């Protein structure tokens with residue numbers, strides 16, 4: 166892809182929601198006014214790490230005549246709390262934010278989850294635009310309209326389905342991302358490879374070192390392929406009545422690990438361990454062949470993602486997994502693979518099989 170080209174990926178338009186586009190390219194801010202539409206006020210929500218970017222966007226919008234405010238959020242998972250949401254509601258209230266005004270979330274997945282949630286709840290729902298600045302935000306969090314915050318009991322337990330009006334993925338933003346965060350986003354890209362698009366796995370396996378950098382030869386292709394996987398799924402099942410659950414591959418254990426680590430682990434790192442666990446669960450349940458299960462370890466390790474977690478934590482993790490959103494009553498449900506790109510649900514696995522699968526990821 167040349168610097169000038171912009172890829173447009175359509176999303177949604179089902180279940181009463183408006184369709185929107187995910188744009189991937191560079192210098193996309195010129196697209197903002199069309200997305201903002203006739204709003205008078207805009208609020209630019211950004212993390213501390215992107216203070217300059219947030220202020221530059223605010224100034225640019227103010228110079229175009231919008232009443233623009235910037236709301237600075239804590240970095241990373243610390244922003245996904247009810248206290249931070251309340252801080253934003255207060256700022257919107259004091260600015261006189263009405264139903265025709267627009268929230269803009271500029272940052273990683275934590276920022277866009279929080280910004281989308283604030284937009285979903287303010288006046289029972291105002292428009293919002295996502296400007297993801299991490300790989301993970303571009304390929305997953307900003308697309309699909311899942312917004313939310315954490316509670317003391319677990320990850321993303323409060324939220325709403327509230328799709329954005331548009332998503333602008335400016336690849337230049339990735340140049341300032343620490344390598345650890347870039348690699349964390351690869352976990353969701355690899356997830357897309359295992360559940361739907363094995364060409365992703367082949368691209369990474371051919372050049373794992375290149376995959377770790379935005380300068381890598383296939384960076385844009387990996388991002389676009391993953392967005393297409395997500396767009397296809399959420400366009401067919403926005404509110405997760407079935408199909409969308411496949412995007413939760415690896416997440417049942419991952420969310421329990423994140424909570425156990427008080428959200429100091431990056432989401433992608435936890436998803437990496439969670440996918441190895443899910444692969445072992447699939448294998449032990451007689452669904453997944455050995456080669457595909459082993460391929461998880463190989464590709465995740467090749468880019469530097471973790472494969473194991475503390476063995477002594479199983480009872481706590483199991484307890485947390487019970488409030489996973491895929492659970493139904495006392496029934497635990499996991500996404501596993503019947504084969505490469507063949508995701509399916511495993512309901513109520515034998516506790517001994519669960520424990521054995523955890524043994525395979527225990528450090």
Ligand SMILES: NC(=O)c1ccc[n+]([C@@H]2O[C@H](COP(=O)([O-])OP(=O)(O)OC[C@H]3O[C@@H](n4cnc5c(N)ncnc54)[C@H](O)[C@@H]3O)[C@@H](O)[C@H]2O)c1
Nearest residue numbers: 212214240241273274275298299301305306311338341342
């Ligand atoms: N809604 C969804 O469908 C969905 C999907 C996947 C993940 N998520 C959520 O996304 C979150 C993880 O997102 P993430 O991995 O992007 O992490 P993040 O949002 O926590 O960002 C990681 C760190 O990078 C900083 N940062 C962001 N962009 C930067 C840039 N361009 N340059 C320098 N620093 C930058 C952030 O301030 C933060 O400190 C989790 O809360 C996860 O639950 C949501």
Ligand SMILES: O=C(O)C(=O)C[C@@H](O)[C@H](O)[C@H](O)COP(=O)(O)O
Nearest residue numbers: 305309311320321409412413416490
């Ligand atoms: O979009 C989805 O649906 C996903 O499951 C994508 C996940 O990568 C993402 O982490 C999501 O936030 C998890 O959703 P949750 O409903 O399990 O909180």
Ligand SMILES: [Zn+2]
Nearest residue numbers: 353416432436
């Ligand atoms: Zn995720």
